[in-house]
Amino acid sequence: MEHISIRIDSNINIQTLLDRFKLVLLKIAQLDMVEVNFSPCRFISVTTLTALITLLKHIQTIKPIIYLKIIEPPLESTRTYIARMDFYRILGIDHREMFIRHSEIGRFMPVRNFQLTSGSHYEIVDNTIEIIKRNCELKPELLYGLDMAFNEMLDNINEHSQSQNGGYFAVQSQHDTIEICIADSGIGIAESLRKNKQYNTLTDQECLEKAWEKGVSDGNGQGNGLYIAARLIKLNGGLLSAFSKGAGYHITPVNSSSFVLKNVYWPGTIITLSIMRQNNIDMFDLLETNDVAELPVNYTDSLDEIDGADVLW
Structure with missing residues (x-):
């Protein structure tokens, strides 16, 4: 054998x-x-x-x-x-299993598989927001921005990654951070972006660097999921890492950088966000605007849908 x-x-x-x-x-x-x-x-x-x-x-x-x-x-x-x-x-x-399973709601999320046909990504996002709400000192309105970002990121995997296994998502609250991981084994960010003629000459590294900019997409969708995630990490002082096919990308509190992977590749895309639990940020800063008209039209309405949104802990 x-x-x-x-x-x-x-x-x-x-x-x-x-x-x-x-x-x-x-x-x-x-x-x-x-x-x-x-x-x-x-x-x-x-x-x-x-x-x-x-x-x-x-x-x-x-x-x-x-x-x-x-x-x-x-x-x-x-x-x-x-x-x-x-x-x-x-x-x-x-x-x-030699242990008793207790509810993970609001504490962590085991690795979850999500598929386009199951609608499971909505539950995954809801549970992730609940974990963040209970464990982070973030303003209530930011929860809606994060809800948008996670939903778009998971939609991208479902609709554009062409992964036969769908995607995988997990969350773990730690001492001073919340670590979130999203992964798939699909075509990767670069191949997806190159479907848009604006980006069809870019290398894997250039595509992965471009993907975090506002409005960048394969021509379908808003292209704001990765942008909001990157802005959150930069402002919050956390860490972000991404690997897709032959390229990698890191965001730290100091800078951001892309690089070529040497002799290895990730078959698809994997993204990790480490959010600092104690560091708050502002919704206007997150979306790079001072104009309330540029905020999502119903983000304030969404607070009514979040139980206890006025008190996060």
Whole structure:
């Protein structure tokens, strides 16, 4: 039985994970088994777990009969976390859970798959906004802006990514941040943008850099989802990272930068937002306007739909 083992270390980053998956993707036709070895792993981030699930589902789509062998991590807390985030459920792996599941509403969101036909992305966005509302000191009106951004980002995956598996979304509240990860194994941001004749000569790196600007899209949709997400992170002092095909993009409190991935690629797009829980921002700053007429026409009305929007905690 020909197989490849993927080692998952504590705090492994996306580029290292992709490097370890490179041989799997190259030799997938010859492989009978992929082993995922968590034995060195004492901690795993929600982004790494979402990325891992997306890559493994991509492999299962290419070769449905492949066997996945999981070597569990040594710590019970890490084993429980991986199971509670629905790693085994999504991958269809039998696993006995040695813990009681409590409601995650307002606390975290296990990795969720969303498909165009299911309408599940509306529930995902609602639950994400609830987590942010309970755990961040953001002004109530910002929740509507974030609702718009997340809905557009998930719609883009559903309608334009051409991912056979839909997309994956997870949220984890931590000590001083909320980490949100969105991933798919579709055609990627660059190929999608190049469908618009304005951008059809741009490289992967140039497309990924352009994608965060206001109104940039493949010709369908408003093109504001990534723009609002990027503005939020810049103003909030958080972090953003994105990988799509052969390019990467980072936003930090200091600057933003794009780069070419060396000898690896992400089969689709993965985006991580780390929102600072204590840092508030203004809706006018978020949308780069001083004119109330330029704000979404019904954003104030939406506050009535958010239970307790006047008191966030």
